Amino acid sequence: MIKVTFVCLGNICRSPMAELIFKDMLEKEGLADLFEADSCGTSSCEAGNPVYAPAKAALERHGISGTHIARKITDDDFARSDYILAADSENMSYLTRRAAESGYLGKLHRICDFTSRPRDVADPWYTRDFEKTYADVTDGCRGFLEYLEQRGELR
Ligand code: 4NP
Numbered sequence: 001m002i003k004v005t006f007v008c009l010g011n012i013c014r015s016p017m018a019e020l021i022f023k024d025m026l027e028k029e030g031l032a033d034l035f036e037a038d039s040c041g042t043s044s045c046e047a048g049n050p051v052y053a054p055a056k057a058a059l060e061r062h063g064i065s066g067t068h069i070a071r072k073i074t075d076d077d078f079a080r081s082d083y084i085l086a087a088d089s090e091n092m093s094y095l096t097r098r099a100a101e102s103g104y105l106g107k108l109h110r111i112c113d114f115t116s117r118p119r120d121v122a123d124p125w126y127t128r129d130f131e132k133t134y135a136d137v138t139d140g141c142r143g144f145l146e147y148l149e150q151r152g153e154l155r
Contacts, residue, residue, distance in 0.1 A: 002153060003036045004144075005077050006111065007095060008087040011041030011070035012052040014121050014133060015087060018111055020051075020059055020066040021134070022141045029145070031154065042094040044072040058130035078104045085111045085144065088120035112136060114143035 004022065008014035019039035026032040041047070049070045050056075059065070078084070078099060084107045086092045095108050112119045121140065122132040148154050 001036055002034055002083070002148070003081045004038075004083045004085060005073070005081040006037070006039040006085050006087070007042060007073060007091050008039075008121075009041055009043050009091065010046035010125075011039055011068075011072075012046045012049055013055045013124050013130075014137065015039035015041065016051045016068040016070070017055050017059060017130075017133060018085070018087070018121075018137045018141065019068060020064050021137050022144075023066065024064045025138075025141055025145065031145075034154065038077075039068060040071050040073040040077060042073060042091050042098075046070040047072055054128075054130050055124065055133070058134050062134060073098070075100065078107070081107055083144075084108050085140075087111055088123065111140035112143070113140075114147040115139050116143075 006015040006018035016039050019037050022037050026035055047070050051068050084095060086095055092108060092110060096105065099105050111121050121136040122129060124130045124133045
């Protein structure tokens with residue numbers, strides 16, 4: 001079982017979108033049994049809140065449903081995750097500081113680091129462009145699966 005934890009700041013837009021997009025991709029590719037996917041925030045500012053309505057609407061336009069309740073990342077998430085995938089470089093800085101053991105640093109990547117154009121996921125909190133976020137996350141998740149395939153982790 002490969003445990004993947006997606007991370008952003010509030011855990012109401014980018015990382016729950018990534019969790020639900022990734023789970024949908026896994027279902028469609030027959031890979032769901034190989035993975036456990038979750039998401040969380042670097043902040044507790046939105047803890048307890050559901051997926052932000054415009055983010056949920058963007059997912060639904062693409063036929064993706066599902067729910068998530070926001071929460072802040074815990075020490076257990078660092079220990080139990082195989083891959084901790086951050087939406088942007090600011091999240092990465094937080095995760096790098098917070099990774100208590102150096103062994104955890106190797107778990108940290110950005111969602112779009114496995115693509116041909118490593119970059120931050122567009123932050124819809126500021127752009128209001130949830131389709132751009134959807135496109136970035138989808139590209140990132142595809143790149144991540146290709147990376148795992150090349151490493152032989154999907155067998
Ligand atoms: P997220 O979006 O990190 O993608 O869930 C945000 C949610 C809340 C805030 C910023 C970004 N905020 O400043 O409260």
